[in-house]
Amino acid sequence: MKPLPLLVLCLVLSGCQCGMDVPVPVTLRIRNETSQAIFVDATDDTWGLRVQRRVRGQWYSFVEAPPCECLACGSICDGCACSAPPRPSRVRKLLPSTSIERSWEGIVQVDQTASCRNSSGEIQGCLEADVPPVDETFRLEFCYAVSALSAGPTDGSTPVPGKLPDDAQECVRQEFTPADGVVEVRPLPPPACTEGTECASSGTLCLGGFCTATCPAHVFPALGGAWQVRVLEPEEQGVPGFFSVRVGADGRRRFTGSGTLTSVRYAQETLTLQLARPASPSGEHKASLAFALPSEAALPLQAGEGLTVLVVDASTDLLPENRALTLHDTAGNLLLAADPGQLGAVLGTGETAPFAVTTLPAPVGCEDTPCGKRVFFRSEVRWGTSVWSLDPGQGKDIAGAKATWYALNLANSEYRSDACPLKSVMPYVLVQRRGE
DSSP: OOOOOHHHHHHHSTTOOOOOSSOOOEEEEEEEOSSSOEEEEOSSSSTTEEEEEEETTEEEEOBSSOSSGGGBTTTGGGTOOOOOOOOOOEEEEEOTTEEEEEEEOSOEEEEEEEEEEOTTSOEEEEEEEEOOOTTOOEEEEEEEBSSOBTOOOOOSSSOEEOBOOTTSOEEEEEEEOGGGOEEEEOOOOOOBOSSGGGGGGGTOEEETTEEEOOOOOOOOOOSBTTBSOEEOOOEEEESSOSSEEEEOTTSOEEEEEEEEEEEEEEETTEEEEEEEEEOSSSSEEEEEEEEEOOGGGOOOOOTTOEEEEEEEEOOOSSSTTOEEEEEEOTTOOEEEEEEOOBTSOSSOGGGSTTEEEEEEEEEEEEEEETTEEEEEEEEEEEETTEEEEEOTTOEEEEEOSSOEEEEEEOOOEEESSSSSSOOEEOOEEEEEOTTO
16 A cells, blocks of 8 residues: 555644644735735735744744844854845735735744854854644734835836835734645725725725725826817007906916907917907007817807906916916806816806806825826816716716806816825816807
8 A cells, every 4th residue: 555645644633733854835825806906015025924823822923034044043153144234125016806925935933042152242042943733723914005105106017115104004814734735815805985084094095985095997188288278378469458467365467358359260279369459549459368278178269259358377486387268258158267277276266157166075086196196086067056077088068048068177186295296286168169
């Protein structure tokens, strides 16, 4: 009869703990089956996985392998020294529906006392390898976080500089024996939420009903190029005085002027208007105004019609083109309101009447950028008792008794860090659908 292998023979014997001369390696695996990404400690390539042994009823982590050969009891008395520099802190991002693993070689390094003393005459501690029984119960502890300090954008393929926050880590534990060969741990599912305040303590966002630090894929458009609100500073020609200019209590300049359109020029998304009105005692007040909007928000205008123009200039040295614009017809009806919304709305509620535009507090998405985490919001448009909610990039026709307007939320969003001066934007356009 062929003898049973030692491992199998040991396991069939009830109630024994069998020691072995050859350790049994165990695969330690993290399987992320949640809907959010997590960060694990990658400083020493253990991925936040610590094998623990129970001693007198308490679980203790132990050294799996001496960080330096000189710490082994068989080497420490030979006169060698350990001088390895400390490793910089690193983290690795583990995306949803992915896994990562490493191997524990099945050896426990036990603290012992060396037979020699150091140069100061002190007793030296050392590590001695112990091969545990294959049926001894161990515990795998896994600690992780849903965000990391100083970790920049990463796709999770390699470790990046960073550190797990000390006060915002979760830990899960799973018991196993070396005979199992493989042990898996899974991060906890994200907690459910209905509003952002329920996630504030963990620094996560309430997205899709769960507190999460993961930014799911989205289709929100990026600002720039043809997808932006850009208003140039008005220019005057002819007799000065087309615009009345005043500085409000908020420090913003407001250009106000009325006249007749003498020229309308469209060049892709940029519209340039020339306006004029008689000056006293002679000549003309003339002005030029240029602005760019997405093609979805184009305003058809014709030479010969009268307009009242308002440009609110909130530009600063850091934000040199933060100007908003409104256009009204001769009857006072709103034709256009366009606001770049840098660091908040530039136009006041009274300047966009009969509409009011605000930001809804609940986030609808996010993305990781060099400026930090960018969080997206809906814009709310109110007209009397009617309310419309628009996702970033979404437009909607708003019908009234005498006209239809088009409301567009370009990219209402903010950054959760101060890494870049443009911390928030809420660009929007309200435009009358003339001729429709």
